[in-house]
Amino acid sequence: MLAFALLGAGRIGRLHAANIAAHPNARLAAVADAVPAAAEEVAARHGARTASVEDALASAEVDAVLIATSTDTHAPLIEAAAAAGKAILCEKPIDLDIARATAAVRAARAAGVALAVGFNRRFDASFASLKARLDAGAIGAPEIVAIASRDPAPPPLSYVEVSGGLFRDMMIHDLDMARWLLGEEPVEVHAMGSALVDPAIAAAGDVDTAVVTLRTASGRLAQISNSRRAAYGYDQRIEVHGSGGMLRAENLRPTTVELATADGFVRDPVLHFFLERYGPAYRAELDAFVTAVAAGSPPAPTGEDGLAALRLADAAQASLASRAPVSLADRTDGR
Amino acid sequence: MLAFALLGAGRIGRLHAANIAAHPNARLAAVADAVPAAAEEVAARHGARTASVEDALASAEVDAVLIATSTDTHAPLIEAAAAAGKAILCEKPIDLDIARATAAVRAARAAGVALAVGFNRRFDASFASLKARLDAGAIGAPEIVAIASRDPAPPPLSYVEVSGGLFRDMMIHDLDMARWLLGEEPVEVHAMGSALVDPAIAAAGDVDTAVVTLRTASGRLAQISNSRRAAYGYDQRIEVHGSGGMLRAENLRPTTVELATADGFVRDPVLHFFLERYGPAYRAELDAFVTAVAAGSPPAPTGEDGLAALRLADAAQASLASRAPVSLADRTDGR
Amino acid sequence: MLAFALLGAGRIGRLHAANIAAHPNARLAAVADAVPAAAEEVAARHGARTASVEDALASAEVDAVLIATSTDTHAPLIEAAAAAGKAILCEKPIDLDIARATAAVRAARAAGVALAVGFNRRFDASFASLKARLDAGAIGAPEIVAIASRDPAPPPLSYVEVSGGLFRDMMIHDLDMARWLLGEEPVEVHAMGSALVDPAIAAAGDVDTAVVTLRTASGRLAQISNSRRAAYGYDQRIEVHGSGGMLRAENLRPTTVELATADGFVRDPVLHFFLERYGPAYRAELDAFVTAVAAGSPPAPTGEDGLAALRLADAAQASLASRAPVSLADRTDGR
Amino acid sequence: MLAFALLGAGRIGRLHAANIAAHPNARLAAVADAVPAAAEEVAARHGARTASVEDALASAEVDAVLIATSTDTHAPLIEAAAAAGKAILCEKPIDLDIARATAAVRAARAAGVALAVGFNRRFDASFASLKARLDAGAIGAPEIVAIASRDPAPPPLSYVEVSGGLFRDMMIHDLDMARWLLGEEPVEVHAMGSALVDPAIAAAGDVDTAVVTLRTASGRLAQISNSRRAAYGYDQRIEVHGSGGMLRAENLRPTTVELATADGFVRDPVLHFFLERYGPAYRAELDAFVTAVAAGSPPAPTGEDGLAALRLADAAQASLASRAPVSLADRTDGR
Incomplete structure (x- = not known):
């Protein structure tokens, strides 16, 4: 059972939250959003708790993060999650700036954490x-x-x-x-x-x-x-x-x-x-990520794909x- | 080269006339219709002559008849054509009365002439x-x-x-x-x-x-x-x-x-x-008829199919x- | 929130159980099956309890029954559920015998309970x-x-x-x-x-x-x-x-x-x-049933349709x- | 009735010959090909005569030419046909060299003859x-x-x-x-x-x-x-x-x-x-050409389109x- 922190409770975040909650091998542990009411609504719907990003990443209960925040925050959140040793499923794009995106991917690679990019198609x-x-x-x-x-x-x-x-x-x-x-x-x-x-x-x-x-x-x-x-x-x-x-x-x-x-x-x-x-x-994207992380194999599409x-x-x-x-x-x- | 007499120069007769004229192994020799102007128009268009049914059937030049007249005339025309020894391609139905239709088919069979019914589909x-x-x-x-x-x-x-x-x-x-x-x-x-x-x-x-x-x-x-x-x-x-x-x-x-x-x-x-x-x-129906008659094999659909x-x-x-x-x-x- | 007792935990019963559990306005309260292990598995998966049919129908907690047992039990279960005042969604057919089926439908009508038949198409x-x-x-x-x-x-x-x-x-x-x-x-x-x-x-x-x-x-x-x-x-x-x-x-x-x-x-x-x-x-069938029952309107397809x-x-x-x-x-x- | 000389009796020329022969307002008058036997076969099939290009263009009987020769001869044939005052339907391309092609189009324009290019699609x-x-x-x-x-x-x-x-x-x-x-x-x-x-x-x-x-x-x-x-x-x-x-x-x-x-x-x-x-x-291309020439309107696609x-x-x-x-x-x- 892979425990997720959802970062970002907007439209696409809510979609991911429902998919996590419905997945037999995943559960939604925590939800963070800059707008507390948004996080609360999603957390309540799926029996999760709200948390700050920092708390979510620090929590031993959390195995993985799903990053569904605005694009400009993806790279720093990848780096923070990598530092915290969490598996990462990040909505595309990693960053609009190739140098910034490259740094984030390298950080995940260096930390040895799984990183997948949300090329859902x-x-x-x-x-x-x-x-x-x-x-x-x-x-x-x-x-x-x-x-x-x-x-x-x-x-x-x-x-x-x-x-x-x-x-x-x-x-x-x-x-x-x-x-x-x-x-x-x-x-x-x-x-x-x-x-x-x-x-x-x-x-x-x-x-x-x-x-x-x-x-x-x-x-x-x-x-x-x-x-x-x-x-x-x-x-x-x-x-x-x-x-x-x-x-x-x-x-x-x-x-x-x-x-x-x-x-x-x-x-x-x-x-x-x-x-x-x-x-x-x-749903299939989430399932592939959960399955790969559970098996200890690298999830795809990779950061390099991104x-x-x-x-x-x-x-x-x-x-x-x-x-x-x-x-x-x-x-x-x-x- | 199979020479046809077309009996009936209405809408469907004109279609058959054009197909006969365009077929490499067939030609339109004569056209008969109760309305002389109709026969003349079709004959002129395809370089054929007009004729009475009797003349057409009596003509040594004519190998086959295509019957495209009104339904009630199909059976007697089949019988007359059979008596004249002509191969017959008859528009469906042979007759609305099964006994009358059966008599016509038997006449063609007895005369040993080829008889096909126009089930074009x-x-x-x-x-x-x-x-x-x-x-x-x-x-x-x-x-x-x-x-x-x-x-x-x-x-x-x-x-x-x-x-x-x-x-x-x-x-x-x-x-x-x-x-x-x-x-x-x-x-x-x-x-x-x-x-x-x-x-x-x-x-x-x-x-x-x-x-x-x-x-x-x-x-x-x-x-x-x-x-x-x-x-x-x-x-x-x-x-x-x-x-x-x-x-x-x-x-x-x-x-x-x-x-x-x-x-x-x-x-x-x-x-x-x-x-x-x-x-x-x-066109394919005509081609199948012409090919069968040329080969001396029975054309289909047969009178019995009709x-x-x-x-x-x-x-x-x-x-x-x-x-x-x-x-x-x-x-x-x-x- | 409509609380269901599921009667019958076979293949189609498990499908209905999952749909009930996922429906925003329904929940699975109890599961009954002649094979206790089958009931237990379905109940455990969706946080419900197992029950005998009698207990389920007697329970004040249960608003509706979903009948997914073998065909020969449909009519008596409809009658029992009607007597217990529960809304009924019954898999087709009501019974193989028209007289028996008619009696069951009349029982539901007489009891004033909602009865829908599972013509899912x-x-x-x-x-x-x-x-x-x-x-x-x-x-x-x-x-x-x-x-x-x-x-x-x-x-x-x-x-x-x-x-x-x-x-x-x-x-x-x-x-x-x-x-x-x-x-x-x-x-x-x-x-x-x-x-x-x-x-x-x-x-x-x-x-x-x-x-x-x-x-x-x-x-x-x-x-x-x-x-x-x-x-x-x-x-x-x-x-x-x-x-x-x-x-x-x-x-x-x-x-x-x-x-x-x-x-x-x-x-x-x-x-x-x-x-x-x-x-x-x-899923749409269940939703229509839940919506109709919540609104107090008769669900379709009706027993008479059955x-x-x-x-x-x-x-x-x-x-x-x-x-x-x-x-x-x-x-x-x-x- | 537009009388055509067909220049080129290869595969595509034979196709055009059949279309001309079947067109109600066109007829095949002459056929020219560097290989006499090819011209003879096509001419015989459609009741036309064989001719040299020069004779065909000089013939008062010929109203239009259909150019279906090899590409390198298109431009000179357009120019010769233009000089002879014939309407021209030329297979694509006019020429592989834009300057040569332009000269041919200009020649047709200067001569005031109709020129269409065979963009059949x-x-x-x-x-x-x-x-x-x-x-x-x-x-x-x-x-x-x-x-x-x-x-x-x-x-x-x-x-x-x-x-x-x-x-x-x-x-x-x-x-x-x-x-x-x-x-x-x-x-x-x-x-x-x-x-x-x-x-x-x-x-x-x-x-x-x-x-x-x-x-x-x-x-x-x-x-x-x-x-x-x-x-x-x-x-x-x-x-x-x-x-x-x-x-x-x-x-x-x-x-x-x-x-x-x-x-x-x-x-x-x-x-x-x-x-x-x-x-x-x-066939539709030929029909459009015949219709335009008969009406005295410029046929399309034009030389400029080419x-x-x-x-x-x-x-x-x-x-x-x-x-x-x-x-x-x-x-x-x-x-």
Whole structure:
């Protein structure tokens, strides 16, 4: 039974709290949040106690922390939890600054604590099944990976302004998926982007529509397509083309109902957003973490995975600014 | 090069004329129609001559007749063509009266001429592929056949009145498909029907909505569903369930375009009616006939297939009237 | 907070126990089972106590019972729970004997307790959405309802022998769905059936493959297709045709992954069986019951729904035996 | 009745010959080919005469030429046909060299003859319908266009060597589609490519796997994905994302048959290659040309469309070589 302290009792923290409480081999011991009422509500719902971060980390009762606070606190909390010897499951990204993120990952590694980063999409049943079949050789070696990822609507401008930009905030998930599916490290990144959804996003220095191309040393290619808007729901699709064929995973719908009239055949919009689409994935992510920690094996995605995705996001951002591809070869060699 | 006389230059006759003209091993020699202008137009379009039925059948130039006249003339024309030694491709049904139809089929058999009945659906690429896979054992022996068949809109009441009723006019195609797919003769037929589309159809003594169940001696079952109305187009689908799984063939659409908006994902209505859906099937039907006649082998579906389907339609009509299943075992034995 | 006693801690009982424990407005108070160890395991898992049926029903702490015992005990347990004033959610069927089932329903009605029957399919998200759109007029009045329902594999022969037969055991769900979707009571039932899956099923006096047709007084029709075997998983599909078009609900799959190779495009088999397919439906069923009881409104499907479906199953069984349709008009009038 | 001279009686020429012969308002007057037997066969099949190119162009009987010769002869034949005052339908590309192609287009323009380039995909029923709905505002302004295009297998190496490379030979179709769908001229092109299918293609200085990104001045984006290999058939798909949703067109299959077994649900591979997929599109292309010429209106896609697509292909080739995006703004201004 792995006892968790939850750090951060916002929307995503509450989701994790419920998953911890429902997991047969995990329990929620403590909840910390800067807003005491938030922590209290979550703690009460799941029979946990509230605590300050310091108390939670100092508690011998706590085996692991789940970090679901705002992004700027992730790195210091990882370091503090590492110092306290706790296993760590941290929401992505580790930090918006690669140096800061690297320091946090190194701290965890140095302390010998388990560190996993919350790239929840790896645990989506369809994506995980696609990956397993790819690894089993269903289509031979991958040649082109295509990832479509669209949010239903842009976040508030206040969020955009502190998000680190579309590449670090949103596409970082797709960059992780691309690495995972390519089976090789990208060595070159090219990005193009526009603000077509909302001019205020452009005014904030960001884009809301972007496409990125990746290349690995052996010539495997990936295409990512992102938009902050999709009228028909949360668009989350993957295609992998290999020498022997294609694997693809489509969107999910709330029902299978189809209405046929003189106007055509109509199916539901796809699941609205990440809470709907990735609810089961968050549970599977927790389960993988709990299982790995219990077995003493390193949980995945690792801190290094988190850094690698951030490095790709940085490269995409740089490519957008410079209007030129960015080479990652040296940095990859240097890791 | 098989030279055809086309008997009947109406809508379906014109379709056959164009297919004959385009076939590499067939040509249209003569066209007969009670309306001279209709025959002239078709003949002119395809470089054929007009002729009376008598002249066409007497002509040494003519190898085969394609009978596309009104139903009540099919049987005498089959007999006349048989007497003239011409190969015969006759639109369904042979006749609305089983005795009259039987006499015509016997006449063709006695004369030793080839006779095929225009059950065009057997030549639909999807249905033919389904049948081929079934025969190849893809799902083992068939257990349940399910056929859905809906016209986009009811025919004119004047047509309904002389049609012989839904079972002989419309469902006869599905009854042929059921026999073909079951691989065994039905020995029991049960029908239920209603006039839900138009009360005038009830007033004319017919139904517009009907379901029929068939059973073979070994216990294989078939379900047929018919309606004279389908808002979304011409509904033509088949499912066959066997010990090893299912084979199904879906409807066809004019395009593959899908529109996704906040209202959902919309695809086209299905192809509108038989001319759209079965255009290629009519060509394949002609090709099969031409090829069989050229090879001296009997073309299919045979006259006996036409009689068997009509016998099932009669049984369905009788079941509807009597509100009881009708047994076909004796009649089947007696063939 | 509705406190439940669970009667029956077998496979389906354990499912209900977990759903009760997870429901925000319900809790599991007591568990009774003829096998004490089974009751103890379930009780321990969810913090409940074990009890005899008598104790559970006598307990003031218990508000409601969930009956998940073997079928032959349902009726007496309904009567005992009614006498104890408990709200009742009973797994289907109420009883295999219509007279016995009717007595139990009358007992509940007389006692004024809430009684719901576990026709879980009404709570499937896709079927419920289809029904809601039908009721909202999306396709006009229903004309033909088509229900396909196939189990992945036949149950043990020992189960078949006490099951009451395919119609009462398996098709009763589909008969309930047909009533629900037709919006009118069937007045005529016709059945055909065979034992094509296993001759031992025939030897036990049952069929494993069956088709049933229903007709309502106004002429609406329904077709049901059942098999005890489907190689590709648990086949659960519905189509409703109305004057304005069609509504249909397809099967569900574990993932959306599609593999495309030279052999074609392959998707997953459909969800394996009822635990996989209807897991969320069981939760929704419980939620509807808890909500209705809390509101003091009658929960659905009602005991009368249970009787009506059983009456249709009896009629189907009689039709199979007599090889004739069975009229329900009088019995319907007499209710 | 538009009288055509067919220049080039190879595989694609024979396809065009059959389409001309079958068109109600066109006829095949003459056929020229460097191989006399090839010309004779096509001429004989369709009742045309053979001719030298010179004779065909000099003939008063000939209204239009269809150029289906090898690529290196397209430009001189356009110029000769323009000088002879014939309407011209030329297979793509006009020429592999932009200057040479430009000269040919200018010659046609100066002579005032109609010139259309054979970008057949614009006439595919699904793509044309998608475009019509896009133009009708179904999803608002386009933001991202995604085009997937894969051949079933690489061409012979001898063809690769003279093809002008993947971008000019294969992707030129997709670049035309991208321009057509974006509704704006691309001003920036970025390409990445690899030889993953066959190292001999790399040895020949070409790639067989490539992805290209386009950007227009207003920030609309396009992604193209090409491979010379697709195990599952000829992959031809389009997606357009706009402010109001998405339009997409999927691949086509020979049948709608689906086989469901314990291994899953299998559908056919997609149509094998361009002759299967675009057969109807070639007919629609011819029809549009004949109709436009008859009406005296300019046929599309125009010679300028041909040049614009070639310019994009050149830019993609340059980007691949330089590993940098290529700006087209100046060149676009200069047209």
